[in-house]
Amino acid sequence: MSAARTAEVVRNTKETRIRVALNLDGVGATEIRTGIGFYDHMLESFGRHGGFDLQIHTEGDLHIDMHHTVEDTGIVLGQAFAQALPGFKGVRRFGHAYVPMDETLTRCAVDLSNRPYLVWKVAFTRPKIGEFDTELFKEFHQAFAMNAGACVHLETLYGENSHHIAESGFKALARALRTAVELDPKTGGQAPSTKGVL
Ligand SMILES: [Mn+2]
Numbered sequence: 232m233s234a235a236r237t238a239e240v241v242r243n244t245k246e247t248r249i250r251v252a253l254n255l256d257g258v259g260a261t262e263i264r265t266g267i268g269f270y271d272h273m274l275e276s277f278g279r280h281g282g283f284d285l286q287i288h289t290e291g292d293l294h295i296d297m298h299h300t301v302e303d304t305g306i307v308l309g310q311a312f313a314q315a316l317p318g319f320k321g322v323r324r325f326g327h328a329y330v331p332m333d334e335t336l337t338r339c340a341v342d343l344s345n346r347p348y349l350v351w352k353v354a355f356t357r358p359k360i361g362e363f364d365t366e367l368f369k370e371f372h373q374a375f376a377m378n379a380g381a382c383v384h385l386e387t388l389y390g391e392n393s394h395h396i397a398e399s400g401f402k403a404l405a406r407a408l409r410t411a412v413e414l415d416p417k418t419g420g421q422a423p424s425t426k427g428v429l
Pocket residue numbers: 272394398
């Protein structure tokens with residue numbers, strides 16, 4: 232077993248103060264406090280289904296709206312993944328998952344490529360889930376992909392309930408990442424690329 236695949240990232244701005252601690256080889260134990268109940272629910276689901284131990288403490292400017300809190304938490308979570316996987320050495324690199332949730336089916340495919348990209352084919356049936364603006368989910372996934380150095384394709388194949396559409400997306404991303412970050416003995420500990428580096 233190589234070194235612990237963990238990261239701790241702190242980011243403080245005038246808009247948000249964030250600390251993320253991540254252990255890729257955890258058991259899905261989470262401690263999430265963002266000040267937004269529904270977002271906590273999504274991130275707890277992400278940690279649990281990814282098998283990641285994840286602590287996220289965000290204090291954002293929620294008196295304005297949820298945008299900075301959601302996006303900046305995605306930035307720092309992405310940075311934590313990049314930090315825990317220097318050069319993406321030794322990992323499977325690709326992962327994908329289909330996650331059904333009642334009437335909804337969502338698919339996610341990821342490539343830990345250091346070529347960040349987001350393909351977002353997710354349509355919500357409602358503009359809000361409680362107080363949460365559903366348009367902010369794209370902001371999270373975009374921020375995560377850009378900062379993790381991941382190519383992420385997320386698509387809701389069908390679905391009606393906005394809670395299920397959102398949650399199946401977080402679960403699908405988590406399950407795809409769980410596979411992609413697994414150590415692959417065939418890599419010999421090197422970056423899985425014909426270029427020799429990612
Ligand atoms: Mn739920």
